[in-house]
Amino acid sequence: MIGMIKKDLYMIRNNYKALGVALVIYLFYSITFNMDMSFFLPFMGLMICISTINYDEYNNWHTYAASLPQGRINIIKSKYITTLIVVALLTIVSLISSTIIGNIRGSFDFIDTLSTMFGMLLAIIVIMSVLYPVLFKYGYEKGRLAMMLIGVSIMGLFVLFTKVVKINVSANFINFLDTYFIPLALLVTILFLTISYILAKKFYSKREF
Amino acid sequence: MKNVIEIKNLKKNYPDFTLDIDKLNIPSGEVIGLIGENGAGKTTLIKLILNIINKESGDIKIFNKDLKDNEFSIKEDIGVVLDNTFFPETLSSKDIESIMKDIYKNWDSKLFHKYLKDFKIKDNQILKTMSKGMRKKVEIATALSHQPKLLILDEATSGLDPIVRSEILDIFLDFIKDEEHTIILSTHITSDLEHIADHIIFIKDGKIFLQKDKDEIIDNYGILKCNIDDFNKIDKKDIVSYKKNRYDYEILIDDKTKCKKKYKDYVIDKISLEELMLLIIKGVK
Numbered sequence: 255m256i257g258m259i260k261k262d263l264y265m266i267r268n269n270y271k272a273l274g275v276a277l278v279i280y281l282f283y284s285i286t287f288n289m290d291m292s293f294f295l296p297f298m299g300l301m302i303c304i305s306t307i308n309y310d311e312y313n314n315w316h317t318y319a320a321s322l323p324q325g326r327i328n329i330i331k332s333k334y335i336t337t338l339i340v341v342a343l344l345t346i347v348s349l350i351s352s353t354i355i356g357n358i359r360g361s362f363d364f365i366d367t368l369s370t371m372f373g374m375l376l377a378i379i380v381i382m383s384v385l386y387p388v389l390f391k392y393g394y395e396k397g398r399l400a401m402m403l404i405g406v407s408i409m410g411l412f413v414l415f416t417k418v419v420k421i422n423v424s425a426n427f428i429n430f431l432d433t434y435f436i437p438l439a440l441l442v443t444i445l446f447l448t449i450s451y452i453l454a455k456k457f458y459s460k461r462e463f
Numbered sequence: 464m465k466n467v468i469e470i471k472n473l474k475k476n477y478p479d480f481t482l483d484i485d486k487l488n489i490p491s492g493e494v495i496g497l498i499g500e501n502g503a504g505k506t507t508l509i510k511l512i513l514n515i516i517n518k519e520s521g522d523i524k525i526f527n528k529d530l531k532d533n534e535f536s537i538k539e540d541i542g543v544v545l546d547n548t549f550f551p552e553t554l555s556s557k558d559i560e561s562i563m564k565d566i567y568k569n570w571d572s573k574l575f576h577k578y579l580k581d582f583k584i585k586d587n588q589i590l591k592t593m594s595k596g597m598r599k600k601v602e603i604a605t606a607l608s609h610q611p612k613l614l615i616l617d618e619a620t621s622g623l624d625p626i627v628r629s630e631i632l633d634i635f636l637d638f639i640k641d642e643e644h645t646i647i648l649s650t651h652i653t654s655d656l657e658h659i660a661d662h663i664i665f666i667k668d669g670k671i672f673l674q675k676d677k678d679e680i681i682d683n684y685g686i687l688k689c690n691i692d693d694f695n696k697i698d699k700k701d702i703v704s705y706k707k708n709r710y711d712y713e714i715l716i717d718d719k720t721k722c723k724k725k726y727k728d729y730v731i732d733k734i735s736l737e738e739l740m741l742l743i744i745k746g747v748k
Contacts, residue, residue, distance in 0.1 A: 257565035261551070264562070268553040309551055318549035321513040322566055323538035462516040 258324060258332035259339075262306050266340060269302045273344075280348070284355050292348050292367075293374045299344040300378050303337040304385065308394040317463040326459045330390065334451055337382055345375045372436070376443040383443075383450035391457035466527075467491035467613055467645045468512060473521030475507055482507045482669040484521070489664075492642045494635065496660035496677065497649035498736065500744050504669040505649045506546065509617050512647075513543065526612065539568055542606030546618035548598050552591040556584055556601050567609035578604035582630075596627040603631060607638060614638060614646045620655055628652070632659055653736035657681075663736065665743070672743065677736075684739060685719040686732045688712070693729065701725070704746030715742040 276298040283289045310316055319329050349371045356362025384404060389397040431438065468489040475482040482504040489495055497505050510516045512523060514534055523530040525537045550559060556579055564570040579586065582600040590598055599619065606614060614635070620628045636659055638644055650656060656663065656677070663680055665673035673680075689697070694705075694712045701722055703715040716722045716731070723731055734742075 257562045260565060261554070261558075261562045264554055264558045265551050309553075313551045314545070314547045314549045315551060317510075317515055317547075318543065318545060320515040321538065321541070321543045321545075323535045323568075324566055325535060460517070463510075 255324065255328040255332050255335075258319070258329055259336050262303070262332065262336040263339075265306045265309060266302055266336070269305070272302065273298065277347070277351075281351065281355075284352070288359075290370065292352060292370050293378070295344040295348045296341045296374060296378050299340040300337065300382055303333075303340055303382075304389065304394075306336075307333070307389050311394050314463075316461075320463055327455055330451070330454050330458050333390075334386070334447075334454075337386075338379070341375065341378050341382070345371055348374075369436075373439065376439050379443050380446045383446035387450050387453035387457055390454040391461070465491045467525065468647075469522075469524040469527075470512075471522045473508075473511060473523065474519040475511055475516065476519050477507075480504070480507075480669060482511070484508070484671055487664070487671055487674070489645070489647065490662060491645045492639075493661035494639055494646045494648060494659050496653075496656035496663045496736070497647060497666065498651075498653060498656065498663060498740055499666035499672075500740070501651075503666045505666055506617055507669075508666065509615055509647070509649060513538075513541070513615065539609070540612040542609065542611035542614045544599070544602045544606050544614075544616045544619040546621065548590075548595075548602070550590055550598070550602065550605075553589065555587050555589050556604075557586045559601065559605060563605055563609070569610045571608050571610060574610075575604055575608035578607065578634075596623050599623060600627070600631070603634065607634070612643055612645065614644070616646065616648045616650075618650055619648070620650060620652055628655065635659060653740065656736055665740070667743065680736070680739065681733065683717055683719055684734045685716050685722065686734050686738060686742070687714040687716050687722060687726065688730045688732065689714070697726065704742050704748050706742055706746045713742065713746075715739070715746060 273295075276295055280291050280294045283291050283294075310319075316329075320326060349367065352367050352371070353362065353364065356364075356367065385397075385401055388400045388404065391397070392400055466488040468487070470484055470487040470489075473482065473484040473487070480502065497508070499505050507516070511518050512525070512530075514530060526540060528537055530537060554562075560572060560575050563575075564572060576586075579601070582597070582604065584593070584597055584601060584604075590601065593601070603619065606616075616635075620631055623631070632655060635646055635648070639646055639659075646659075648656065648660065660677045663673070663675060663677050664671060684703075687697070689712050690710070691712065694714070697714065701714075701716055701718070703717050705712055705714040715734070719731060722729075
Protein backbone atom coordinates (compact mmCIF):
# COMPACT_ATOMS: atom_id res chain seq x y z
CA MET A 255 0.00 0.00 0.00
CA ILE A 256 2.92 2.38 0.72
CA GLY A 257 3.93 2.02 -2.95
CA MET A 258 0.46 3.05 -4.09
CA ILE A 259 0.43 6.08 -1.75
CA LYS A 260 3.85 7.08 -3.07
CA LYS A 261 2.60 6.80 -6.65
CA ASP A 262 -0.32 9.15 -5.94
CA LEU A 263 1.89 11.61 -4.07
CA TYR A 264 4.39 11.64 -6.97
CA MET A 265 1.51 12.38 -9.34
CA ILE A 266 0.19 15.14 -7.07
CA ARG A 267 3.71 16.58 -6.81
CA ASN A 268 3.42 17.45 -10.49
CA ASN A 269 0.46 19.71 -9.67
CA TYR A 270 2.68 22.08 -7.69
CA LYS A 271 1.96 24.88 -10.20
CA ALA A 272 -1.82 24.53 -9.74
CA LEU A 273 -1.35 24.47 -5.95
CA GLY A 274 0.92 27.54 -6.12
CA VAL A 275 -1.72 29.43 -8.14
CA ALA A 276 -4.39 28.33 -5.64
CA LEU A 277 -2.27 29.63 -2.76
CA VAL A 278 -1.79 33.01 -4.51
CA ILE A 279 -5.57 33.31 -5.20
CA TYR A 280 -6.30 32.34 -1.61
CA LEU A 281 -3.88 34.94 -0.20
CA PHE A 282 -5.05 37.64 -2.65
CA TYR A 283 -8.76 37.30 -1.78
CA SER A 284 -8.11 36.84 1.94
CA ILE A 285 -5.87 39.94 2.19
CA THR A 286 -7.50 42.25 -0.37
CA PHE A 287 -11.17 41.59 0.25
CA ASN A 288 -10.96 40.15 3.76
CA MET A 289 -12.90 37.13 2.48
CA ASP A 290 -13.14 33.79 4.27
CA MET A 291 -11.45 31.51 1.74
CA SER A 292 -10.64 28.72 4.20
CA PHE A 293 -12.29 26.08 2.01
CA PHE A 294 -10.28 26.96 -1.08
CA LEU A 295 -6.96 25.18 -0.57
CA PRO A 296 -8.31 21.92 0.92
CA PHE A 297 -10.99 21.83 -1.80
CA MET A 298 -8.30 22.29 -4.46
CA GLY A 299 -6.45 19.41 -2.78
CA LEU A 300 -9.53 17.20 -3.12
CA MET A 301 -9.91 18.18 -6.79
CA ILE A 302 -6.26 17.33 -7.48
CA CYS A 303 -6.67 13.94 -5.76
CA ILE A 304 -9.77 13.27 -7.88
CA SER A 305 -7.77 14.20 -10.97
CA THR A 306 -5.30 11.39 -10.13
CA ILE A 307 -8.20 8.91 -10.54
CA ASN A 308 -8.84 10.37 -14.00
CA TYR A 309 -5.13 10.26 -14.80
CA ASP A 310 -4.95 6.62 -13.65
CA GLU A 311 -7.63 5.75 -16.18
CA TYR A 312 -5.97 7.78 -18.92
CA ASN A 313 -2.70 5.90 -18.32
CA ASN A 314 -4.33 2.42 -18.03
CA TRP A 315 -2.92 2.24 -14.50
CA HIS A 316 -5.94 0.40 -13.06
CA THR A 317 -5.39 -2.63 -15.31
CA TYR A 318 -1.72 -2.85 -14.37
CA ALA A 319 -2.39 -2.16 -10.68
CA ALA A 320 -4.87 -5.06 -10.62
CA SER A 321 -2.05 -7.36 -11.78
CA LEU A 322 0.22 -6.37 -8.87
CA PRO A 323 0.46 -8.32 -5.61
CA GLN A 324 -1.13 -5.44 -3.66
CA GLY A 325 -4.77 -6.37 -3.98
CA ARG A 326 -7.56 -4.05 -5.01
CA ILE A 327 -8.45 -3.22 -1.40
CA ASN A 328 -5.03 -1.63 -0.91
CA ILE A 329 -5.50 0.43 -4.08
CA ILE A 330 -8.71 1.90 -2.62
CA LYS A 331 -7.23 2.28 0.85
CA SER A 332 -4.22 4.18 -0.52
CA LYS A 333 -6.48 6.57 -2.51
CA TYR A 334 -8.48 7.42 0.63
CA ILE A 335 -5.35 7.81 2.77
CA THR A 336 -3.59 9.98 0.16
CA THR A 337 -6.63 12.25 -0.17
CA LEU A 338 -6.97 12.60 3.61
CA ILE A 339 -3.25 13.43 3.92
CA VAL A 340 -3.38 16.04 1.13
CA VAL A 341 -6.61 17.67 2.34
CA ALA A 342 -5.39 17.72 5.97
CA LEU A 343 -2.02 19.23 4.99
CA LEU A 344 -3.68 21.96 2.91
CA THR A 345 -6.07 22.69 5.79
CA ILE A 346 -3.01 23.20 8.01
CA VAL A 347 -1.48 25.53 5.35
CA SER A 348 -4.80 27.44 5.28
CA LEU A 349 -4.85 27.66 9.08
CA ILE A 350 -1.26 28.95 9.25
CA SER A 351 -1.95 31.51 6.48
CA SER A 352 -5.17 32.68 8.16
CA THR A 353 -3.33 33.01 11.48
CA ILE A 354 -0.59 35.14 9.90
CA ILE A 355 -3.06 37.32 7.94
CA GLY A 356 -5.34 37.69 10.99
CA ASN A 357 -2.47 38.69 13.26
CA ILE A 358 -1.27 41.28 10.72
CA ARG A 359 -4.80 42.70 10.61
CA GLY A 360 -5.01 42.61 14.40
CA SER A 361 -8.52 41.18 14.44
CA PHE A 362 -7.89 37.49 14.89
CA ASP A 363 -9.77 34.86 16.87
CA PHE A 364 -7.76 31.63 16.73
CA ILE A 365 -10.53 29.40 18.17
CA ASP A 366 -13.03 30.77 15.66
CA THR A 367 -10.62 30.22 12.73
CA LEU A 368 -9.74 26.73 14.00
CA SER A 369 -13.45 25.80 14.24
CA THR A 370 -14.10 27.11 10.72
CA MET A 371 -11.14 25.17 9.31
CA PHE A 372 -12.18 22.01 11.15
CA GLY A 373 -15.74 22.36 9.82
CA MET A 374 -14.40 22.85 6.28
CA LEU A 375 -12.15 19.80 6.61
CA LEU A 376 -15.11 17.65 7.69
CA ALA A 377 -17.30 19.05 4.88
CA ILE A 378 -14.62 18.22 2.29
CA ILE A 379 -14.28 14.69 3.72
CA VAL A 380 -18.06 14.27 3.38
CA ILE A 381 -17.91 15.47 -0.27
CA MET A 382 -15.06 13.02 -0.91
CA SER A 383 -17.06 10.24 0.79
CA VAL A 384 -19.98 10.83 -1.57
CA LEU A 385 -17.85 11.11 -4.73
CA TYR A 386 -15.31 8.31 -4.35
CA PRO A 387 -17.62 5.26 -4.45
CA VAL A 388 -19.24 6.72 -7.59
CA LEU A 389 -15.84 7.29 -9.22
CA PHE A 390 -14.63 3.80 -8.32
CA LYS A 391 -17.80 2.18 -9.59
CA TYR A 392 -18.22 3.99 -12.88
CA GLY A 393 -14.75 5.39 -13.55
CA TYR A 394 -14.00 9.09 -13.96
CA GLU A 395 -15.77 9.74 -17.28
CA LYS A 396 -19.08 8.07 -16.40
CA GLY A 397 -18.61 9.06 -12.75
CA ARG A 398 -18.59 12.77 -13.66
CA LEU A 399 -22.21 12.54 -14.84
CA ALA A 400 -23.18 10.66 -11.69
CA MET A 401 -21.33 13.29 -9.61
CA MET A 402 -23.34 16.07 -11.30
CA LEU A 403 -26.59 14.20 -10.68
CA ILE A 404 -25.71 13.76 -7.01
CA GLY A 405 -24.79 17.46 -6.72
CA VAL A 406 -28.08 18.58 -8.31
CA SER A 407 -30.05 16.13 -6.12
CA ILE A 408 -28.41 17.44 -2.92
CA MET A 409 -29.11 21.04 -3.94
CA GLY A 410 -32.71 20.08 -4.80
CA LEU A 411 -33.20 18.43 -1.41
CA PHE A 412 -31.68 21.48 0.30
CA VAL A 413 -34.08 23.84 -1.51
CA LEU A 414 -36.98 21.50 -0.78
CA PHE A 415 -36.33 21.45 2.95
CA THR A 416 -35.44 25.11 3.36
CA LYS A 417 -37.87 26.84 1.00
CA VAL A 418 -40.76 24.55 0.15
CA VAL A 419 -41.25 22.41 3.25
CA LYS A 420 -41.34 24.63 6.29
CA ILE A 421 -40.00 22.59 9.16
CA ASN A 422 -40.51 23.84 12.68
CA VAL A 423 -37.31 23.14 14.50
CA SER A 424 -37.64 23.35 18.26
CA ALA A 425 -35.34 25.62 20.23
CA ASN A 426 -34.22 22.63 22.30
CA PHE A 427 -33.03 20.87 19.17
CA ILE A 428 -31.11 23.96 18.05
CA ASN A 429 -29.53 24.23 21.49
CA PHE A 430 -28.61 20.54 21.34
CA LEU A 431 -26.98 21.00 17.93
CA ASP A 432 -25.16 24.09 19.14
CA THR A 433 -23.75 22.31 22.19
CA TYR A 434 -22.75 19.08 20.51
CA PHE A 435 -22.00 20.35 16.99
CA ILE A 436 -18.35 19.29 16.83
CA PRO A 437 -18.75 15.70 18.13
CA LEU A 438 -21.91 15.29 16.02
CA ALA A 439 -20.21 16.61 12.87
CA LEU A 440 -17.23 14.36 13.57
CA LEU A 441 -19.51 11.35 14.06
CA VAL A 442 -21.43 12.04 10.84
CA THR A 443 -18.17 12.49 8.89
CA ILE A 444 -16.71 9.24 10.24
CA LEU A 445 -19.98 7.48 9.35
CA PHE A 446 -19.92 8.88 5.80
CA LEU A 447 -16.25 7.98 5.38
CA THR A 448 -16.73 4.42 6.66
CA ILE A 449 -19.76 3.73 4.45
CA SER A 450 -17.98 5.36 1.51
CA TYR A 451 -14.87 3.21 1.98
CA ILE A 452 -16.91 -0.02 2.29
CA LEU A 453 -18.89 0.82 -0.87
CA ALA A 454 -15.79 1.85 -2.85
CA LYS A 455 -14.06 -1.41 -1.88
CA LYS A 456 -17.10 -3.42 -2.91
CA PHE A 457 -17.49 -1.62 -6.24
CA TYR A 458 -13.81 -1.67 -7.12
CA SER A 459 -13.29 -5.34 -6.32
CA LYS A 460 -16.02 -6.23 -8.86
CA ARG A 461 -14.83 -3.81 -11.54
CA GLU A 462 -13.23 -5.21 -14.67
CA PHE A 463 -10.45 -3.49 -16.57
CA MET B 464 7.24 -31.84 -17.39
CA LYS B 465 5.83 -29.53 -14.73
CA ASN B 466 3.08 -27.09 -15.57
CA VAL B 467 3.34 -23.45 -14.57
CA ILE B 468 -0.39 -22.89 -15.20
CA GLU B 469 -3.25 -25.38 -15.13
CA ILE B 470 -6.69 -24.29 -16.28
CA LYS B 471 -9.89 -26.30 -16.11
CA ASN B 472 -13.37 -25.46 -17.42
CA LEU B 473 -12.64 -21.75 -17.65
CA LYS B 474 -15.49 -19.61 -18.92
CA LYS B 475 -15.87 -15.90 -19.39
CA ASN B 476 -18.93 -14.43 -21.07
CA TYR B 477 -19.27 -11.09 -22.81
CA PRO B 478 -22.40 -10.03 -24.72
CA ASP B 479 -20.83 -10.93 -28.08
CA PHE B 480 -17.98 -13.21 -27.10
CA THR B 481 -17.28 -16.21 -24.86
CA LEU B 482 -13.94 -17.58 -23.81
CA ASP B 483 -14.41 -21.27 -23.15
CA ILE B 484 -11.41 -23.42 -22.25
CA ASP B 485 -11.99 -27.00 -21.09
CA LYS B 486 -8.39 -27.74 -20.25
CA LEU B 487 -5.13 -25.90 -20.73
CA ASN B 488 -1.77 -26.84 -19.23
CA ILE B 489 1.08 -24.43 -19.80
CA PRO B 490 4.48 -26.11 -19.36
CA SER B 491 7.10 -24.40 -17.23
CA GLY B 492 10.61 -23.52 -18.38
CA GLU B 493 9.51 -22.62 -21.90
CA VAL B 494 8.60 -19.63 -24.03
CA ILE B 495 4.91 -19.98 -24.82
CA GLY B 496 3.60 -18.09 -27.84
CA LEU B 497 -0.04 -17.13 -27.67
CA ILE B 498 -1.43 -16.47 -31.12
CA GLY B 499 -4.81 -15.72 -32.65
CA GLU B 500 -6.56 -12.91 -34.47
CA ASN B 501 -7.81 -9.75 -32.73
CA GLY B 502 -10.74 -10.58 -30.47
CA ALA B 503 -9.92 -14.31 -30.36
CA GLY B 504 -9.52 -14.22 -26.58
CA LYS B 505 -5.76 -13.88 -25.95
CA THR B 506 -6.01 -10.77 -23.76
CA THR B 507 -9.11 -12.14 -22.03
CA LEU B 508 -7.16 -15.28 -21.14
CA ILE B 509 -4.22 -13.21 -19.84
CA LYS B 510 -6.55 -11.00 -17.78
CA LEU B 511 -8.21 -14.08 -16.29
CA ILE B 512 -4.80 -15.56 -15.41
CA LEU B 513 -3.96 -12.26 -13.67
CA ASN B 514 -7.41 -12.02 -12.06
CA ILE B 515 -7.95 -8.60 -13.64
CA ILE B 516 -11.38 -9.71 -14.82
CA ASN B 517 -13.84 -12.08 -13.12
CA LYS B 518 -14.48 -15.53 -14.52
CA GLU B 519 -17.93 -17.10 -14.81
CA SER B 520 -16.58 -20.51 -13.85
CA GLY B 521 -13.46 -22.62 -13.80
CA ASP B 522 -10.24 -23.19 -11.90
CA ILE B 523 -6.87 -21.60 -12.45
CA LYS B 524 -3.76 -22.96 -10.76
CA ILE B 525 -0.47 -21.09 -11.04
CA PHE B 526 2.76 -22.56 -9.60
CA ASN B 527 0.53 -25.43 -8.44
CA LYS B 528 -1.44 -23.06 -6.17
CA ASP B 529 -5.04 -22.04 -6.57
CA LEU B 530 -5.17 -18.46 -7.91
CA LYS B 531 -8.23 -17.51 -5.90
CA ASP B 532 -6.73 -18.49 -2.54
CA ASN B 533 -3.12 -17.46 -3.19
CA GLU B 534 -3.46 -14.44 -5.47
CA PHE B 535 -0.98 -12.15 -3.71
CA SER B 536 1.78 -14.72 -3.21
CA ILE B 537 1.38 -15.92 -6.82
CA LYS B 538 1.59 -12.37 -8.18
CA GLU B 539 4.86 -11.79 -6.32
CA ASP B 540 6.39 -14.22 -8.82
CA ILE B 541 4.80 -12.84 -11.98
CA GLY B 542 6.17 -10.01 -14.11
CA VAL B 543 3.66 -8.30 -16.36
CA VAL B 544 3.90 -6.11 -19.46
CA LEU B 545 0.58 -5.16 -21.01
CA ASP B 546 -0.20 -4.04 -24.55
CA ASN B 547 -0.90 -0.40 -23.65
CA THR B 548 1.55 1.71 -21.68
CA PHE B 549 0.44 1.79 -18.05
CA PHE B 550 2.75 3.94 -15.93
CA PRO B 551 1.55 7.50 -15.30
CA GLU B 552 3.56 9.51 -17.78
CA THR B 553 4.53 12.22 -15.28
CA LEU B 554 6.63 9.72 -13.31
CA SER B 555 10.33 9.13 -13.83
CA SER B 556 12.09 5.76 -13.80
CA LYS B 557 13.45 6.75 -10.38
CA ASP B 558 9.85 7.25 -9.13
CA ILE B 559 8.87 3.85 -10.52
CA GLU B 560 11.74 2.22 -8.68
CA SER B 561 10.73 3.96 -5.45
CA ILE B 562 7.10 2.79 -5.88
CA MET B 563 7.89 -0.79 -6.89
CA LYS B 564 10.27 -1.48 -4.03
CA ASP B 565 7.28 -1.03 -1.71
CA ILE B 566 5.06 -3.26 -3.84
CA TYR B 567 7.24 -6.31 -4.52
CA LYS B 568 8.94 -8.12 -1.63
CA ASN B 569 11.75 -9.33 -3.91
CA TRP B 570 12.35 -6.02 -5.67
CA ASP B 571 15.98 -5.78 -6.76
CA SER B 572 17.01 -2.13 -7.17
CA LYS B 573 20.47 -3.06 -8.48
CA LEU B 574 18.95 -5.21 -11.21
CA PHE B 575 16.50 -2.44 -12.17
CA HIS B 576 19.36 0.07 -12.47
CA LYS B 577 21.39 -2.44 -14.46
CA TYR B 578 18.55 -2.78 -16.97
CA LEU B 579 18.13 1.00 -17.16
CA LYS B 580 21.85 1.36 -17.77
CA ASP B 581 21.79 -1.35 -20.44
CA PHE B 582 18.82 0.37 -22.08
CA LYS B 583 20.58 3.78 -21.84
CA ILE B 584 17.69 5.27 -19.84
CA LYS B 585 18.42 8.02 -17.34
CA ASP B 586 17.22 7.62 -13.75
CA ASN B 587 15.40 10.93 -13.55
CA GLN B 588 13.98 10.95 -17.07
CA ILE B 589 10.23 11.53 -17.12
CA LEU B 590 8.24 8.90 -19.05
CA LYS B 591 6.44 11.63 -21.01
CA THR B 592 9.75 12.62 -22.59
CA MET B 593 10.58 9.04 -23.63
CA SER B 594 9.89 7.36 -26.95
CA LYS B 595 7.44 4.44 -27.08
CA GLY B 596 10.34 2.00 -27.25
CA MET B 597 12.03 3.53 -24.20
CA ARG B 598 8.81 3.43 -22.19
CA LYS B 599 8.36 -0.22 -23.13
CA LYS B 600 11.92 -0.88 -21.96
CA VAL B 601 11.15 0.72 -18.57
CA GLU B 602 8.07 -1.51 -18.30
CA ILE B 603 10.10 -4.60 -19.18
CA ALA B 604 12.86 -3.62 -16.71
CA THR B 605 10.15 -3.25 -14.03
CA ALA B 606 8.63 -6.63 -14.89
CA LEU B 607 12.02 -8.33 -14.59
CA SER B 608 13.38 -6.59 -11.49
CA HIS B 609 11.49 -8.49 -8.80
CA GLN B 610 12.95 -11.88 -9.77
CA PRO B 611 9.73 -13.26 -11.31
CA LYS B 612 9.41 -16.91 -12.28
CA LEU B 613 6.72 -16.20 -14.87
CA LEU B 614 6.73 -13.35 -17.33
CA ILE B 615 3.40 -12.50 -18.99
CA LEU B 616 3.76 -10.24 -22.00
CA ASP B 617 0.71 -9.04 -23.89
CA GLU B 618 1.82 -7.48 -27.18
CA ALA B 619 4.98 -6.27 -25.43
CA THR B 620 6.92 -5.88 -28.66
CA SER B 621 4.14 -4.41 -30.83
CA GLY B 622 4.81 -1.04 -32.38
CA LEU B 623 8.54 -1.24 -31.73
CA ASP B 624 11.20 -1.03 -34.41
CA PRO B 625 13.17 -4.20 -35.29
CA ILE B 626 16.30 -3.03 -33.42
CA VAL B 627 14.45 -2.46 -30.12
CA ARG B 628 12.47 -5.68 -30.62
CA SER B 629 15.65 -7.63 -31.15
CA GLU B 630 17.20 -6.14 -27.98
CA ILE B 631 14.07 -7.03 -26.00
CA LEU B 632 13.91 -10.58 -27.39
CA ASP B 633 17.54 -11.07 -26.34
CA ILE B 634 16.58 -10.09 -22.79
CA PHE B 635 13.74 -12.62 -22.85
CA LEU B 636 16.14 -15.30 -24.09
CA ASP B 637 18.50 -14.41 -21.27
CA PHE B 638 15.62 -14.65 -18.76
CA ILE B 639 14.54 -18.07 -20.00
CA LYS B 640 18.04 -19.52 -19.50
CA ASP B 641 16.95 -20.28 -15.94
CA GLU B 642 14.92 -23.46 -16.34
CA GLU B 643 12.48 -22.41 -13.63
CA HIS B 644 11.48 -19.37 -15.67
CA THR B 645 8.57 -19.29 -18.10
CA ILE B 646 7.42 -16.65 -20.58
CA ILE B 647 3.94 -16.31 -22.00
CA LEU B 648 4.15 -14.03 -24.99
CA SER B 649 1.01 -12.93 -26.78
CA THR B 650 1.83 -11.26 -30.06
CA HIS B 651 0.78 -10.63 -33.62
CA ILE B 652 4.42 -10.54 -34.67
CA THR B 653 4.73 -14.25 -35.35
CA SER B 654 8.31 -13.87 -36.60
CA ASP B 655 9.28 -13.03 -32.98
CA LEU B 656 7.72 -16.32 -31.88
CA GLU B 657 9.53 -18.24 -34.60
CA HIS B 658 12.69 -16.75 -33.13
CA ILE B 659 12.13 -17.51 -29.43
CA ALA B 660 9.01 -19.64 -28.75
CA ASP B 661 9.18 -23.30 -27.72
CA HIS B 662 5.47 -23.90 -27.61
CA ILE B 663 2.50 -22.38 -29.44
CA ILE B 664 -1.07 -21.95 -28.22
CA PHE B 665 -3.48 -20.88 -30.93
CA ILE B 666 -6.75 -19.37 -29.74
CA LYS B 667 -9.66 -19.13 -32.15
CA ASP B 668 -13.12 -17.80 -31.32
CA GLY B 669 -12.49 -18.11 -27.58
CA LYS B 670 -11.31 -21.72 -27.72
CA ILE B 671 -7.93 -23.41 -27.80
CA PHE B 672 -7.64 -24.45 -31.43
CA LEU B 673 -4.12 -25.80 -31.36
CA GLN B 674 -1.46 -26.38 -28.73
CA LYS B 675 1.83 -27.87 -29.84
CA ASP B 676 5.57 -27.47 -29.69
CA LYS B 677 6.69 -24.93 -32.25
CA ASP B 678 9.14 -27.39 -33.86
CA GLU B 679 6.36 -29.97 -34.17
CA ILE B 680 4.24 -27.40 -36.03
CA ILE B 681 7.09 -26.33 -38.31
CA ASP B 682 8.09 -29.98 -38.97
CA ASN B 683 4.62 -31.45 -39.51
CA TYR B 684 2.50 -28.70 -40.97
CA GLY B 685 2.99 -27.50 -44.51
CA ILE B 686 1.36 -25.80 -47.48
CA LEU B 687 0.51 -27.93 -50.46
CA LYS B 688 0.14 -25.82 -53.60
CA CYS B 689 -1.78 -27.05 -56.62
CA ASN B 690 -4.21 -26.11 -59.40
CA ILE B 691 -7.93 -26.85 -59.39
CA ASP B 692 -7.64 -30.22 -61.17
CA ASP B 693 -5.01 -31.47 -58.75
CA PHE B 694 -7.00 -30.09 -55.84
CA ASN B 695 -9.90 -32.39 -56.68
CA LYS B 696 -7.59 -35.40 -56.53
CA ILE B 697 -6.54 -34.75 -52.95
CA ASP B 698 -8.08 -36.82 -50.18
CA LYS B 699 -10.24 -34.44 -48.11
CA LYS B 700 -9.03 -36.15 -44.92
CA ASP B 701 -5.56 -34.73 -45.57
CA ILE B 702 -6.85 -31.15 -45.76
CA VAL B 703 -6.89 -29.10 -42.54
CA SER B 704 -8.08 -26.03 -44.45
CA TYR B 705 -7.52 -24.46 -47.83
CA LYS B 706 -7.49 -21.12 -49.56
CA LYS B 707 -8.37 -20.56 -53.19
CA ASN B 708 -6.13 -17.98 -54.85
CA ARG B 709 -6.49 -16.52 -58.34
CA TYR B 710 -4.44 -19.22 -60.05
CA ASP B 711 -3.94 -21.92 -57.47
CA TYR B 712 -4.97 -23.49 -54.19
CA GLU B 713 -3.06 -23.36 -50.92
CA ILE B 714 -3.84 -26.34 -48.73
CA LEU B 715 -2.87 -26.60 -45.09
CA ILE B 716 -1.74 -30.11 -44.21
CA ASP B 717 -0.74 -31.42 -40.78
CA ASP B 718 1.41 -34.39 -41.81
CA LYS B 719 4.06 -33.25 -44.23
CA THR B 720 5.94 -36.55 -44.34
CA LYS B 721 2.83 -38.58 -45.17
CA CYS B 722 1.69 -36.06 -47.79
CA LYS B 723 5.11 -35.92 -49.46
CA LYS B 724 4.89 -39.68 -49.99
CA LYS B 725 1.25 -39.66 -51.01
CA TYR B 726 1.37 -36.63 -53.35
CA LYS B 727 4.79 -36.99 -54.96
CA ASP B 728 4.18 -34.58 -57.85
CA TYR B 729 2.86 -31.78 -55.66
CA VAL B 730 4.79 -28.86 -54.23
CA ILE B 731 4.77 -28.87 -50.42
CA ASP B 732 6.32 -25.82 -48.76
CA LYS B 733 7.43 -25.19 -45.19
CA ILE B 734 4.94 -23.15 -43.24
CA SER B 735 5.47 -20.05 -41.13
CA LEU B 736 3.31 -19.31 -38.09
CA GLU B 737 1.81 -16.37 -39.95
CA GLU B 738 0.78 -18.60 -42.88
CA LEU B 739 -0.61 -21.16 -40.44
CA MET B 740 -2.70 -18.45 -38.74
CA LEU B 741 -3.96 -17.09 -42.06
CA LEU B 742 -4.92 -20.49 -43.45
CA ILE B 743 -6.72 -21.50 -40.26
CA ILE B 744 -8.55 -18.20 -39.84
CA LYS B 745 -9.23 -17.30 -43.48
CA GLY B 746 -9.15 -20.77 -44.99
CA VAL B 747 -12.08 -23.07 -45.77
CA LYS B 748 -12.41 -26.30 -43.82
